[in-house]
Amino acid sequence: MTTTTSPPLDLTTLPGPYPTTTSPMIFSSPSYNLPQIRTLHKSLHHAIDDKSSRLRTQVGGSYRELLGTADTIVAMKSEIEAVHQTLSDMGYKCGRGVVGHKMDALGKFTSTTMGDKAASGRERLLAGCLGQLDAILRVREKAKRGERLETGARLFVLGRLLLAAAAGGQQQGSDEKEMGRRRRVLEKGHKIRLMGGIDADLRRYHKPGTGDKQQREAALVRALSAYALATSSGARDVLGYFLRVRGEAIALALEVDEEERVARNPEDVIRALGLYTQTLQDVQALVPGKLADALMRLKREKLLENEELLKMEGLRLDVYKRWxxxxxxxxxxxxxxDDLDGKAAREMLFGWADKGRKVVLEGLENTLKEMGEFKAIVELRTEVLKLWISEGGKARGFDPSEVLDEIREAVNKHMLRVLEQKVAKLRLVGSEVSAAVEAWKEGRSDQHESLWDMDSYDTDLSNGAAQFTQHVVSRLYGRNDDVSKAVASYKSWFRVIDDVGTVVDQLKRQRWDNDVDEIEDEETIEERQQLLAKDDPAALGKHLNESLVKSFKKLDENLSTLWKEQQDSPDRGHIAMYFLRVLRDIRSRLPENAEVKGFGLEAVPSLHQALVSTVVISPLDELATVALVRRTVVGRSVWEGEPALPSSPSPGAFKFLRNLVGAMGDAGVDLWSPTAVSVLKETLRKQLSEVWLETVSKLTEGLEPEVQTETEETPKPEAEEGTSDTSDPKEESLEREAAKTEAVPDIVRHRDLLVQWLYDIYYLSSFLGTDDTFKQLSDVVLSKTDLEHSATAKQRLQKTSQDYFKRTSLLFGLLSS
Structure with a gap:
C-alpha cells in the first residue's frame, strides 16, 4: 500500500504578507510560535471559504445565463413563426390579380397633369391641416398646453396660406363650395377655438408656491407666441393683448350675474388680487427679453420646416410639401x-396697474358689502393681506404700502360699518319690551309658573336633563314668555358682540412677517405689524366701546321713558316686576366696559318702590283692618314674670309676617335682592308707623271704631237710631266732657293691649330694622303703658322678642336678605 503525500502548501498564493513559501518551513522555522501558526491556520480557512463562495456564484451565474439562452431560443421560435405568417400573407397579396389592379391605378395616376397633382396635393394637405388642428384643439390636458397652442397657431397659418393659394387661382380644379366650407371652418370655427384656448391659458391663475415658475413662464411665452403667430402681431401688440386679457379676467372674477343674484364668493377676490400681482411679475419677467427672443425664434424658422409639423403623420409634409x-x-x-423697449413696457404696465388696482379694490368693497359676519370678514382680510404682503412686493417699481393702505381702509370701513349695525341691534331688546308692555294683559302677562308645580314639568329625561334644568332655572328666575323673549333677544345680541371682541383679540395676535422668499428689514416688519396688529384692532375696539356706550344709553333712555309712561297704570307693580327681571338678566351679562356698568340703575329705585307698594298692600291692609282693631289680648293667661309680660307676638303680627312673605314669594323670590328688601323694610316701617300711631291715637282719644270683641257686643238700641239730630248744644257739651273723663279708664283697660303691641313692635323691628320713625312708634306706645319708668320690664320685653325672633327667623327667610 502506497501512501501519497500532498505537496507542501505554497503560502505565497494566499492573500496577506507571508515571509515563507511552504508549510514545512513554518513548522521548522523557530520564529513562529503556536499562536501565530493558529492565526495562519484561520487565515487559510477564510481564504478557502472565500474561493468556495466565488465558485458557487460563478456556477450559479452560468446556470442563469443558460436558462436565459433557452428562453431566447423559445422567443425566437415564436418570432420566426410570425415572420413566416407575414411572408405568407405578403405572398398572397402580391398575386397576379392584385398587382394587376395596382398597375392599372398607377397608370391612371401618371396620366394626369402635373397641375392636377399639385392641386390635389394641396387639397389633401389642407384637409390634413384642418384635421390636425381640430385634434389639437380638442385636447384638454394641461401638460404641454403651450406647445400645443403654438403648434395649433402654425397649423392655422398654414391653412390660411393654403386657402389664400386656392383663392388666388392656383387650384383651378378645386371645388369652390368645398373651399368655402373649409374657409368658414378655419376662420369661424378653429380660429375662435384657438383664440379661446390662448385666452384661457393667459387667464389661468396659479396660486403662489404651486408649480414650477420657469415652466409656467415658458408656457406663458408659448401662448403669447401662438397669439403673435396667429395674428401677425408685434411685441407691443402682444403685450397690450396680454394686459387686456388679464384685465378682463380680473373683472370677470369679480363680476356677479344680477339675474341669478348669487352671493359674491370671497375666493373671487383672492383670485382677482392673485391675477393682479401675477400679471405684474409676469410682465417684468417676460418683457422685453424673453418675449422678444420667442418672437425672434418664430421669424428664423420656415413654417414647413418646423419639427412638430414634420412629425405629424396626418400632414405628410414629406409627400405634399413639394406640391x-x-x-x-x-x-x-x-x-x-423690436417695437417694444423697456420704457414703453413700463408705461404700459404702470397704466394697466392703476386701472387694475381700482378694479380689485372696487371688487373687494362690493364683496365686503355682502358680508355681515365678522369671522368671514377677518378671514378675507387675512387672506388678502397675506397674498399682497407675500406677492405684492416682488414687482419692481411699485410701492406695496400704497395698496396695503387702500386694502386696510376698505376693510376697516366695512368692519366699522358692520360693527355699528350689529351694536345698533340692541334696540330690538327695547322693541321686545315695548311690545310686551303694550300687549300687557292682567292674568296672562304677569303670570309665571310655580317652581313646585310638578304637573307642568316635562319629566322625560331620556334625552338628558338639560331641558328640565333649564325649565327649573327659568321658573326660579321668573322668566315667563315675555321675559324670555326679551332676554333671548339680548343674549343673541350679546353673543354677536362677544364674537366681535374675540375677533379683535384674534387680530391682535396675528403676525405679519414675510420671510418666505425674501428677508425684509426689521423696520418694515415692525411698521406693518404696528398697523395691522395694533392700530387696526385698537381702532376697532375703540369704535366698539363708543358704539356700545351709545346703544346702551339709547336703550336705557327707551326703557326709562317706557317705565315712566306706565307709572300711573293699574298694573304698574307687575310691570315693574317685568322690568326688574329684564334689567337683571341684561345687567348680568354686560360688556366689559366701565361706562355701561350703570345701565338701568336710574330706574331701579322707582321699580323697587312700585314692586314694594304692590306687595305690601294686602298684608298691611289686613293688619290695619283686622289685627289692630282687635281689643282683646289673645294668650294673656300665659304671660310670665312680675310684672306679667308677653313672651310671644300676637297672632295678628305673626300672620302679618306670614302674609308678607307669602306675597313676596307670589311676586317671585328672584326679585328680592338686598336692595329690594331694604326698600321693602323702609316702606313697611313708614307705613306701619303711620297706621299704628293712628290706631294708638284713636285708642287714647276714645275715637276707635266700634268693633265686635270676643267678650262683649255693644249693639246700638233701636231707639237711638231714630234720635233726632236737633239736640241741645249744652247736652252735647256735657257728653264730650264725660267722654274725656272716661278716657283715662280706657287706657287702664287697654294696658295689656298696649303692652302686647309694644312687644309686636319690638318683634317686627327685628325683621324690619329700626329707624327714627319706628323708634318714635315704640316710644309712643311705651309712654301709654305703665312700663315707661321700668327699665327692667322694658329690657325683658326686648330680650324675649329677640329670643322669639331667633327661633322664628328662618320661617321668614326672604326678610333676612
Whole structure:
C-alpha cells in the first residue's frame, strides 16, 4: 500500500504578507510560535471559504445565463413563426390579380397633369391641416398646453396660406363650395377655438408656491407666441393683448350675474388680487427679453420646416410639401419683435396697474358689502393681506404700502360699518319690551309658573336633563314668555358682540412677517405689524366701546321713558316686576366696559318702590283692618314674670309676617335682592308707623271704631237710631266732657293691649330694622303703658322678642336678605 503525500502548501498564493513559501518551513522555522501558526491556520480557512463562495456564484451565474439562452431560443421560435405568417400573407397579396389592379391605378395616376397633382396635393394637405388642428384643439390636458397652442397657431397659418393659394387661382380644379366650407371652418370655427384656448391659458391663475415658475413662464411665452403667430402681431401688440386679457379676467372674477343674484364668493377676490400681482411679475419677467427672443425664434424658422409639423403623420409634409408653391414652402412669419423697449413696457404696465388696482379694490368693497359676519370678514382680510404682503412686493417699481393702505381702509370701513349695525341691534331688546308692555294683559302677562308645580314639568329625561334644568332655572328666575323673549333677544345680541371682541383679540395676535422668499428689514416688519396688529384692532375696539356706550344709553333712555309712561297704570307693580327681571338678566351679562356698568340703575329705585307698594298692600291692609282693631289680648293667661309680660307676638303680627312673605314669594323670590328688601323694610316701617300711631291715637282719644270683641257686643238700641239730630248744644257739651273723663279708664283697660303691641313692635323691628320713625312708634306706645319708668320690664320685653325672633327667623327667610 502506497501512501501519497500532498505537496507542501505554497503560502505565497494566499492573500496577506507571508515571509515563507511552504508549510514545512513554518513548522521548522523557530520564529513562529503556536499562536501565530493558529492565526495562519484561520487565515487559510477564510481564504478557502472565500474561493468556495466565488465558485458557487460563478456556477450559479452560468446556470442563469443558460436558462436565459433557452428562453431566447423559445422567443425566437415564436418570432420566426410570425415572420413566416407575414411572408405568407405578403405572398398572397402580391398575386397576379392584385398587382394587376395596382398597375392599372398607377397608370391612371401618371396620366394626369402635373397641375392636377399639385392641386390635389394641396387639397389633401389642407384637409390634413384642418384635421390636425381640430385634434389639437380638442385636447384638454394641461401638460404641454403651450406647445400645443403654438403648434395649433402654425397649423392655422398654414391653412390660411393654403386657402389664400386656392383663392388666388392656383387650384383651378378645386371645388369652390368645398373651399368655402373649409374657409368658414378655419376662420369661424378653429380660429375662435384657438383664440379661446390662448385666452384661457393667459387667464389661468396659479396660486403662489404651486408649480414650477420657469415652466409656467415658458408656457406663458408659448401662448403669447401662438397669439403673435396667429395674428401677425408685434411685441407691443402682444403685450397690450396680454394686459387686456388679464384685465378682463380680473373683472370677470369679480363680476356677479344680477339675474341669478348669487352671493359674491370671497375666493373671487383672492383670485382677482392673485391675477393682479401675477400679471405684474409676469410682465417684468417676460418683457422685453424673453418675449422678444420667442418672437425672434418664430421669424428664423420656415413654417414647413418646423419639427412638430414634420412629425405629424396626418400632414405628410414629406409627400405634399413639394406640391406647395414657393410662397408656402419658404414662408416665414413677419413679426415685429423690436417695437417694444423697456420704457414703453413700463408705461404700459404702470397704466394697466392703476386701472387694475381700482378694479380689485372696487371688487373687494362690493364683496365686503355682502358680508355681515365678522369671522368671514377677518378671514378675507387675512387672506388678502397675506397674498399682497407675500406677492405684492416682488414687482419692481411699485410701492406695496400704497395698496396695503387702500386694502386696510376698505376693510376697516366695512368692519366699522358692520360693527355699528350689529351694536345698533340692541334696540330690538327695547322693541321686545315695548311690545310686551303694550300687549300687557292682567292674568296672562304677569303670570309665571310655580317652581313646585310638578304637573307642568316635562319629566322625560331620556334625552338628558338639560331641558328640565333649564325649565327649573327659568321658573326660579321668573322668566315667563315675555321675559324670555326679551332676554333671548339680548343674549343673541350679546353673543354677536362677544364674537366681535374675540375677533379683535384674534387680530391682535396675528403676525405679519414675510420671510418666505425674501428677508425684509426689521423696520418694515415692525411698521406693518404696528398697523395691522395694533392700530387696526385698537381702532376697532375703540369704535366698539363708543358704539356700545351709545346703544346702551339709547336703550336705557327707551326703557326709562317706557317705565315712566306706565307709572300711573293699574298694573304698574307687575310691570315693574317685568322690568326688574329684564334689567337683571341684561345687567348680568354686560360688556366689559366701565361706562355701561350703570345701565338701568336710574330706574331701579322707582321699580323697587312700585314692586314694594304692590306687595305690601294686602298684608298691611289686613293688619290695619283686622289685627289692630282687635281689643282683646289673645294668650294673656300665659304671660310670665312680675310684672306679667308677653313672651310671644300676637297672632295678628305673626300672620302679618306670614302674609308678607307669602306675597313676596307670589311676586317671585328672584326679585328680592338686598336692595329690594331694604326698600321693602323702609316702606313697611313708614307705613306701619303711620297706621299704628293712628290706631294708638284713636285708642287714647276714645275715637276707635266700634268693633265686635270676643267678650262683649255693644249693639246700638233701636231707639237711638231714630234720635233726632236737633239736640241741645249744652247736652252735647256735657257728653264730650264725660267722654274725656272716661278716657283715662280706657287706657287702664287697654294696658295689656298696649303692652302686647309694644312687644309686636319690638318683634317686627327685628325683621324690619329700626329707624327714627319706628323708634318714635315704640316710644309712643311705651309712654301709654305703665312700663315707661321700668327699665327692667322694658329690657325683658326686648330680650324675649329677640329670643322669639331667633327661633322664628328662618320661617321668614326672604326678610333676612
Amino acid at each position: 406647395c408653391g414657393d410662397e408656402i414652402q419658404f414662408y416665414t412669419p413677419f413679426i415685429r419683435h
